[in-house]
Amino acid sequence: MVHQNFPGQFRQLAPHLESRGHELVAICSHQRPVALKGRLFRYSEPEKLSGVPLGSQLWHDGQQRAFAVARLAQSLAADGWKPDRILGHSGWGETLGLSSVWPDVPQILWPELWVRPEHGGYGVDPLKPSISLESQLEQLGRNAMTRAALADASAWVMPTEHQANSLPLEFRDRRLHVIHEGIDTQLAKPNPSVSFALRGITIDRSVPTITLVNRNLERLRGFDVFMRSLPKVFTQHPQVRVLIVGDNEAGYGGEAGPLPLRQRMLKELEGQLDLDRIHFLGRIPHPQLMAVLQASWVHVYLSFPFILGWSLIEAMACGCCIVGSEGAPVSEVIRDGVEGVLIPINAPDRLADQVLKLLADPVRRQSLGRSARQRALLYDQRLTLNQLSEMLNA
Structure with missing residues (x-):
C-alpha cells in the first residue's frame, strides 16, 4: 500500500485485509504513528523548488516521490519479497516507478478525482473570477500525473459516481470500480442519550x-x-x-x-x-x-x-x-x-x-x-x- 498520508483512503481497508491474513507492507512520507501489523517504510518529503509554476512543482514532487518509493521497492525486491497486489493513491506520483521494479504485479489505484475547473469553484461560484492560465496549468499537471499512473494500472477505484464521472471517457470502462471506502455504522449511529x-x-x-x-x-x-x-x-x-x-x-x-x-x-x-x-x-x-x-x-x-x-x-x-x-x-x-x-x-x-x-x-x-x-x-x-x-x- 502506497500513500504519502497512509492510511488515508486505506483507513478501513488495511486492518480488514490484515484481519484476513494478508501480509501488508505500507509506504508513506509522514512521521506520525500508524497502527499496522505489517512493515511500514517512510521516505522524506520532496524538496520544494522556488519560482516555478505549481503544475511544474507537482511534477517535480511526483518524480521525487516516485524515485523514493521505487528505491524502497527495489530494496524489498532484493530481499526476495514481492507483492501480489500494489494498492496506491495516484495523486502524488508515488507509484510511477513501481512497474520498473515489479512489471508483472497488478496495480490498483485510487485516483479520487480528475480535477476540473468546477472542482475549485470556477464557473459555479459567482464570487470566483474566470479560471486563470496558472490554475489551468496546475490542473493539467495534476491530471497528467494521474494519467501516467493509470497507464500502469490494471484497475482503479472511485468512491462515488460523481467522482467517477469526472474521469475522461477513456478511463470509464471495465477497469473502473465505484466502491466507497465505507464508514462504521456501528460507531456512527443514533444515540438519544448522548x-x-x-x-x-x-x-x-x-x-x-x-x-x-x-x-x-x-x-x-x-x-x-x-x-x-x-x-x-x-x-x-x-x-x-x-x-x-x-x-x-x-x-x-x-x-x-x-x-x-x-x-x-x-x-x-x-x-x-x-x-x-x-x-x-x-x-x-x-x-x-x-x-x-x-x-x-x-x-x-x-x-x-x-x-x-x-x-x-x-x-x-x-x-x-x-x-x-x-x-x-x-x-x-x-x-x-x-x-x-x-x-x-x-x-x-x-x-x-x-x-x-x-x-x-x-x-x-x-x-x-x-x-x-x-x-x-x-x-x-x-x-x-x-x-x-x-x-x-x-
Missing part, C-alpha cells in the same frame, strides 16, 4: 443544536453561506446553539486573503451574531465528532462540486436531519424531501428558513433522520470492504 463535555460545553440533545462539519472552514464547502444564515436563525430562535467542527486553513478551494474565512465572516457579521451560542471546536477526535453529530438537531452540509466528505455519510448514519446543497456531490446520497432537504448553495435566507422549519418540526426531523440512516447503511464498511476484497481477488 451527553458529554467538550471544551467547557455540556453537549446533549436537550438544547436545539445546529451542526456543521468540514475539514476546513472554506467557501468551497459553503461556510460563508452558513454563517450568513445565522443572524436570522438566532433572531427567531433564542435557544439554538451552533457547533462548528473544522480547521481554519485555506482548504481545498485554496482561497487567498489576508485573513482566514472564519475571521472574515466574524468581521462581516459583527454585531449580528450571538457569539455565546456559536462554538468553534476546531478539529476533534473521531469519538467526539460522533457525539457532536448524535447531539445535532439539524446538520448542514453545503458543497460546490467536489469530493463527497465522509462526515456527511457519518452524519446520515447518526440519524441527523440534514439540510444540504443541491447538485453534486450531495444529491448522490440525499434525495430532497426523503433523506434530507436540499437547497441552492448560495441562498443563506433559504438555508435559515429551512433550518428554522426543521427545528420547529420534530416529527419531520425524525422522519428525515431515519431515512438518512437507512441510506447510510448502504455505505457500511462491512459491505464496502467485502466489495473491495472481491475486486482485489478478481
